[in-house]
Every structure is written in C-alpha cells, then in structure tokens.
Amino acid sequence: MNKLSMILLLAGALGVSACNNPDRFGAGGADGAGGAGGGIMSAALGDPNDPNSPAYFNQTIGDTVRFAVDQSVLTPESQNVLAGQAQWMNQHPQYNAVVEGHADEQGTREYNIALGARRAAAVQEFLIAQGVSPARLRTVSYGKERPLAICSDEACYAQNRRAVTVITVGGGV
Amino acid sequence: MTPMLRTLCLALAALGLSAMPTLAQNGPLRIVIEEGVIEPLPFAAPGFLAENPSAAEFADQITRVVAADLAGTGLFREIPQSAHIARISNFDAPVSYADWKAINAQALVTGSVALGSDGRLNVKFRLFDVFSGQPMGDGLQFGGGSGNWRRIAHKVADQVYSRITGEGGYFDSRVVFVSESGPKDQRLKRLAIMDYDGANVQYLTDSSAIVLAPRFSPDGNRVLFTSYETGFPRIKMLDIASVTSQPLADLSGNMTFAPRFSPDGGTVIYSVEQGGNTDLYALALGSNQPVRLTNAPSIETAPSFSPDGSRVVFESDRSGTQQLYVMPVGGGEPTRISFGEGRYGTPVWSPRGDLIAFTKQNAGRFHIGVMRADGSEERLLTASFLDEGPTWAPNGRVIMFTRESAGAGGSAQLYSVDISGRNLRAVPTEGAASDPAWSPLLP
Structure with a gap:
C-alpha cells in the first residue's frame, strides 16, 4: 500500500477532492496522452510498467473502449481490453471502478445521456461476467458533455463515443 | 375587426x-x-x-x-x-x-x-x-x-x-438557461435566468458541477434541472426567489434526468436509468413513490405533457431510431407520431395544444420543427450543424432553442424563430448559452 499512500498524499497536495469523486484519477483516458496536466498526474498514478499501478490499468491495459455510431455493442477488441481490466480488478480488490459512458456531439442532449448510460452498462455487464463483483462497479453517463477530442468530424467523434473505466480506491463507490 | x-x-x-x-x-x-x-x-x-x-x-x-x-x-x-x-x-x-x-x-x-x-x-x-x-x-x-x-x-x-x-403576448416573460464558458472538453455550466430579451441576467448556480436542461414550473416560481453535483446526473428543484435547490426526491442509485412539470405543477415526469435502460417515471411532488410509465428495453426520454394534462409526448428508440410517441398520462400503449426521414427527439407540446415542437436529425443536419399533435403537417423551421431543444413562448407562436457551432472553437447560442420559420434571430446573452426554457407570461 505504500504506492497507494503516496498517491493519496499527492492527490491531497494537488487539491484533488477526496472519495466519491469519479474523477479522482484524472477522468480516465483524459490524461493518458500526457498533456500539461497529464504529466503531473502520471507521476501520482505510478509507473505504467508496474502491473500493480493505476497507470498500468489506465495505459497498459487501457481504460477506454470505443463504440460505433449510436451503438453500445462491444467489439472483439473492446472485449480484449475489458478482459484485461477485469483480470486486473480481480487481482486488485482494493480498487473499485466507476464506468463513464460518453457520446459524440451528433445527438440531442438527453438521448446522449441515455446512450452513454447504455455504453457504460455494457462495460459493467462484461466486467461482472468476468468475475468482478457488482458491488465494486458503478456507472455514470456524461452524454456529450465531456468530449475527449473537440473537432467536429468523425476522427474526433470516434474518440468521443467511449466508455472509460475509472478506478477508485475501495470503499469510495 | x-x-x-x-x-x-x-x-x-x-x-x-x-x-x-x-x-x-x-x-x-x-x-x-x-x-x-x-x-x-x-x-x-x-x-x-x-x-x-x-x-x-x-x-x-x-x-x-x-x-x-x-x-x-x-x-x-x-x-x-x-x-x-x-x-x-x-x-x-x-x-x-x-x-x-x-x-x-x-x-x-x-x-x-x-x-x-x-x-x-x-x-x-x-x-x-x-x-x-x-x-x-x-x-x-x-x-x-x-x-x-x-x-x-x-x-x-x-x-x-x-x-x-389577436394573439396572447409574450414579452413580459423570462428564460432560464445554461450559461456556458471554458473549452469544449471542459465546459463550465451554470444556470441563469433573464428577461426574454436577454436583459436582467441573474445566475442561479455556480459552475462547480455540470447542470443541464432547466424547466419552469407552470407558475414560473421553480425550476427543475439536472445536476452532476453528486458525480451522477440527478434531478434537482430550485426555488427562484430564494435561489435554493434540493434533490427532487431520494432516488438513490440511479441516474435521473429530463424532468418536466405537469400543467398543474403537482407532478414531475422524468427519465430514470437502470442497468443501461432508460424509462419514464412520474412522481407526485411531496411523495417518494415514483410511478413507472414505460417498461421497455429501449430508451424512453424527453417527456412533455399536453397542456390539458391528459397525454405525454416523448422520444423512444424502440423502432431502432429516435422517434416521437404519444401516450396517456398514466402510461399505456404509445402511438408513434413521427414518420418522416431521420430521427426525432426533444418533443415539447405547445402551450396552445395545437403543435409539438421537436429536434430532427437528418443527413448530418439538425432542425427545429413543428408538427400537429397527431404527427401531421410537419414543417422544419431551421437548419444548421446543430440545433436542438425547442421551448415555447407563452403564446405558442415563437420558439427558442440552442444552436451550437461546429469545430474545436464551437459554442452554443440561443436563437428564436416564429412558427412559420420567419424571424430567426440570436437572443443576446453575455457569453455562450444553451438549453433555454421559456417561462409562462408573468402575472
């Protein structure tokens, strides 16, 4: 737990609010690309080569799966990623997760919330089928409110139609 | 005459x-x-x-x-x-x-x-x-x-x-909306209220949590909206005079959104998400006993009452794509009313009862349109990269909506248009703005 203690310490020092915050590890894939803020967070997340670190979960396994337009079906590639996520969660019971569902901007606001919820639930169901306890998983939909990529064409939309598994410290869900 | x-x-x-x-x-x-x-x-x-x-x-x-x-x-x-x-x-x-x-x-x-x-x-x-x-x-x-x-x-x-x-007026009225700032991937949103013409802006929430889609009570004194302040989308009700808000009810464990008041102000109809499925519920204010109105594996959301309170129009993708349906207020078999090309969402019944306004997506464009309550006489009033979320002026002759521009620098702006499609104009706001809801005529 030394590493975890360090994470919490750093998170506290950075003013990241405490438990119940689904964004506590930096909104999942949002910091994976290593932007200005991403550099700071990945120090706190540990080494992506350390299989016990959140960074390993986020970056090496991959915390994000993508969806086709208006779909919530998991592709074979997505299932591989999620199988890795489930295995990691099964090996690290001290973590829970919030699965965030997102949609691209090509839809009305409320429908997109419902669509994002479908995507998050598809991931949740897959993780449960792989042995993760339902009690460790929650879902939230952001609809089109939190795009990852901000252009208005398919290159960005494809990145925004996603579900991100955001791991949190146990007991916080 | x-x-x-x-x-x-x-x-x-x-x-x-x-x-x-x-x-x-x-x-x-x-x-x-x-x-x-x-x-x-x-x-x-x-x-x-x-x-x-x-x-x-x-x-x-x-x-x-x-x-x-x-x-x-x-x-x-x-x-x-x-x-x-x-x-x-x-x-x-x-x-x-x-x-x-x-x-x-x-x-x-x-x-x-x-x-x-x-x-x-x-x-x-x-x-x-x-x-x-x-x-x-x-x-x-x-x-x-x-x-x-x-x-x-x-x-x-x-x-x-x-x-x-010979029509009712609409100038002495207010609009509650979402004031937006910040970059597209980290948008800050807060509720605000203003006169219909953009004057006298007052902010009703801060921007610490995402807020969406405010809706007036029939007396214009309260506003339902969806807030992420718990980390999850939940409906809250705000009293405008005191600028205080509280959760609609203790509906723990679920995402709740798309609320709207009944014409008598006594009931709220809204969407609840459970296990990836979204259905419609009604809650009598003062009770903690939601009544389930739809029970389908499809998405049912964006409900709006007919002004006489007898029916509800909503959107559902039960046919495979978003379409508009009307059902009795207590639930029951819905009748599909949208049959044109494309997808239809966010239906809102006119306060006069004659028309239903909606958002339509077709061939990569968004439109605001109106149709009769039986789905006939559809006409599209606008077209753009992204128009959505119509709301009716108190006299049922003018519609306000959100228009969002494309691209990394895209932003939202309020527009109004009359029901003939004429007189499209931007509503002046200090910054970006979305999700307007028009109040009744003030007393």
Missing part, C-alpha cells in the same frame, strides 16, 4: 399562422405578401411623455423597449421618430391622424410616464388604428416600482401585440 387587424390576420392566415379565415381585401391594405415574406406592419411610437422631470429617462427607455419588443417580432416595423411629422405634447389631446397617415404609420402607440416620490412608476398608453382613425381599445395604465420599468414596458408591448394580432 379594424382594417389594421384584418390586414395582419390576412398575413398570418397566409402563413398558416392562424386558423382565422382569409378575409376579402378591403380597407387600406399595407402588408404585402411576396414569396411568403410579409411586409411588417409600420407603427409609430413617439417618445412617451414624462409627466415630471424625474420620469424623463424612464419615459425614453420605456419607449425604446416597447418599440424593440414589437419590431423584434418581425411582424412590425418602427417608423423612426426622425420621420414623424406630428409631435405628441399632451397624452389626452386628440390625435392628428392625417399626420401619421402621411408617414404611413398604421399603428400609433402613445404613452406617458410619471415617477412618484415613492419611487413608483405610473405608465399610461393608448393604441390607435391610424387608417380607420380610431383608438384600438381603451387606454391602460400600469403601476410598479421603478426597478421594474422593463417589465412595465413589456406589458405595454404585450397589450399592443395582443390587440393587433
């Missing part, structure tokens, strides 16, 4: 705006219809007279707001004061119709403003049909605190609009 009213009715009927029969042309017609565009009715609004020196500034400002309200409808055109021949020097003196006729003013609005030592304004106005040489209705006066001078002006303009069009 005066010639002026007859003229405007003729124009409205030609646009499909009114069920009134098209009348034979007689009297002085001044509205010319060419390719579906009506010539706005010219009016004169000479500066309202100040009955005491301290009222002068108010008199001037009130005149400007009355004229702006009328001209903003697209149905009226102001003849600038510089073109006036006659001067009004006494509110009660007879009107020299010939002088107003000479500048082709069909309607004449005169007024006077007094400011009492107690800080209260008294505003009188009269409306004249210049070409028939008669007053239209009796003069009226409105009293109120000087801080309410804009509202008084809107009430005058509502009277003028109503007397000439």
Whole structure:
C-alpha cells in the first residue's frame, strides 16, 4: 500500500477532492496522452510498467473502449481490453471502478445521456461476467458533455463515443 | 375587426399562422405578401411623455423597449421618430391622424410616464388604428416600482401585440438557461435566468458541477434541472426567489434526468436509468413513490405533457431510431407520431395544444420543427450543424432553442424563430448559452 499512500498524499497536495469523486484519477483516458496536466498526474498514478499501478490499468491495459455510431455493442477488441481490466480488478480488490459512458456531439442532449448510460452498462455487464463483483462497479453517463477530442468530424467523434473505466480506491463507490 | 387587424390576420392566415379565415381585401391594405415574406406592419411610437422631470429617462427607455419588443417580432416595423411629422405634447389631446397617415404609420402607440416620490412608476398608453382613425381599445395604465420599468414596458408591448394580432403576448416573460464558458472538453455550466430579451441576467448556480436542461414550473416560481453535483446526473428543484435547490426526491442509485412539470405543477415526469435502460417515471411532488410509465428495453426520454394534462409526448428508440410517441398520462400503449426521414427527439407540446415542437436529425443536419399533435403537417423551421431543444413562448407562436457551432472553437447560442420559420434571430446573452426554457407570461 505504500504506492497507494503516496498517491493519496499527492492527490491531497494537488487539491484533488477526496472519495466519491469519479474523477479522482484524472477522468480516465483524459490524461493518458500526457498533456500539461497529464504529466503531473502520471507521476501520482505510478509507473505504467508496474502491473500493480493505476497507470498500468489506465495505459497498459487501457481504460477506454470505443463504440460505433449510436451503438453500445462491444467489439472483439473492446472485449480484449475489458478482459484485461477485469483480470486486473480481480487481482486488485482494493480498487473499485466507476464506468463513464460518453457520446459524440451528433445527438440531442438527453438521448446522449441515455446512450452513454447504455455504453457504460455494457462495460459493467462484461466486467461482472468476468468475475468482478457488482458491488465494486458503478456507472455514470456524461452524454456529450465531456468530449475527449473537440473537432467536429468523425476522427474526433470516434474518440468521443467511449466508455472509460475509472478506478477508485475501495470503499469510495 | 379594424382594417389594421384584418390586414395582419390576412398575413398570418397566409402563413398558416392562424386558423382565422382569409378575409376579402378591403380597407387600406399595407402588408404585402411576396414569396411568403410579409411586409411588417409600420407603427409609430413617439417618445412617451414624462409627466415630471424625474420620469424623463424612464419615459425614453420605456419607449425604446416597447418599440424593440414589437419590431423584434418581425411582424412590425418602427417608423423612426426622425420621420414623424406630428409631435405628441399632451397624452389626452386628440390625435392628428392625417399626420401619421402621411408617414404611413398604421399603428400609433402613445404613452406617458410619471415617477412618484415613492419611487413608483405610473405608465399610461393608448393604441390607435391610424387608417380607420380610431383608438384600438381603451387606454391602460400600469403601476410598479421603478426597478421594474422593463417589465412595465413589456406589458405595454404585450397589450399592443395582443390587440393587433389577436394573439396572447409574450414579452413580459423570462428564460432560464445554461450559461456556458471554458473549452469544449471542459465546459463550465451554470444556470441563469433573464428577461426574454436577454436583459436582467441573474445566475442561479455556480459552475462547480455540470447542470443541464432547466424547466419552469407552470407558475414560473421553480425550476427543475439536472445536476452532476453528486458525480451522477440527478434531478434537482430550485426555488427562484430564494435561489435554493434540493434533490427532487431520494432516488438513490440511479441516474435521473429530463424532468418536466405537469400543467398543474403537482407532478414531475422524468427519465430514470437502470442497468443501461432508460424509462419514464412520474412522481407526485411531496411523495417518494415514483410511478413507472414505460417498461421497455429501449430508451424512453424527453417527456412533455399536453397542456390539458391528459397525454405525454416523448422520444423512444424502440423502432431502432429516435422517434416521437404519444401516450396517456398514466402510461399505456404509445402511438408513434413521427414518420418522416431521420430521427426525432426533444418533443415539447405547445402551450396552445395545437403543435409539438421537436429536434430532427437528418443527413448530418439538425432542425427545429413543428408538427400537429397527431404527427401531421410537419414543417422544419431551421437548419444548421446543430440545433436542438425547442421551448415555447407563452403564446405558442415563437420558439427558442440552442444552436451550437461546429469545430474545436464551437459554442452554443440561443436563437428564436416564429412558427412559420420567419424571424430567426440570436437572443443576446453575455457569453455562450444553451438549453433555454421559456417561462409562462408573468402575472
């Protein structure tokens, strides 16, 4: 737990609010690309080569799966990623997760919330089928409110139609 | 019916705006219809007279707001004061119709403003049909605190609009909306309320949590909205006077969104998500016992009551894509009403009951449109990269909605359009704005 203690310490020092915050590890894939803020967070997340670190979960396994337009079906590639996520969660019971569902901007606001919820639930169901306890998983939909990529064409939309598994410290869900 | 009213009715009927029969042309017609565009009715609004020196500034400002309200409808055109021949020097003196006729003013609005030592304004106005040489209705006066001078002006303009069009007014009303700032991937959102014309903005929440889609109660005193302050989308209810809000009910464990009040204000209908499936529920205010209205594996959301409270229109993707359905208020078999190409969402029943406004997506474009409650007579009023979320003016003649521009620098702006598709205009707001909801007419 030394590493975890360090994470919490750093998170506290950075003013990241405490438990119940689904964004506590930096909104999942949002910091994976290593932007200005991403550099700071990945120090706190540990080494992506350390299989016990959140960074390993986020970056090496991959915390994000993508969806086709208006779909919530998991592709074979997505299932591989999620199988890795489930295995990691099964090996690290001290973590829970919030699965965030997102949609691209090509839809009305409320429908997109419902669509994002479908995507998050598809991931949740897959993780449960792989042995993760339902009690460790929650879902939230952001609809089109939190795009990852901000252009208005398919290159960005494809990145925004996603579900991100955001791991949190146990007991916080 | 005066010639002026007859003229405007003729124009409205030609646009499909009114069920009134098209009348034979007689009297002085001044509205010319060419390719579906009506010539706005010219009016004169000479500066309202100040009955005491301290009222002068108010008199001037009130005149400007009355004229702006009328001209903003697209149905009226102001003849600038510089073109006036006659001067009004006494509110009660007879009107020299010939002088107003000479500048082709069909309607004449005169007024006077007094400011009492107690800080209260008294505003009188009269409306004249210049070409028939008669007053239209009796003069009226409105009293109120000087801080309410804009509202008084809107009430005058509502009277003028109503007397000439035969429709209810909508100027003395407010709009609650989401004020937006920050970059597209980290948008900050907060609830705000303003007059229908963008004046008197007041913020109702801070931007610490995402807030979405506010909706007025029928009395205009409360607002339902969706907030992420718990980390999950949940419906809250806000009291405007005290600017305090609370969760709608203890609906733990679920995402709740898309709320709307019943016409009597006693029930809220909304969407609940469970296990990836979204259905409609109704909750009587004061109870903690939601009633499930739909039970399908598809997405059911964006419900809106008919104004008589007997039916609900909503969107569902049970057919494979988003479409509009109507069901009895207590649930039951829904009837699909949208059958055109593309997808339909965010249906909102007109306060008059005659039309349902919606968002349509087709071939990569978004539209605001209206259709009859049975789905017939669909017409699209707008087209853009992203138009969504219509809300009705209290008189059911004008729609406000969100238009979002494309790209990394894209942002949202409020627009209004009338139900003929004419008079599309941006609603002025300080910054980016989305999700408007129009209040009822203020008392």
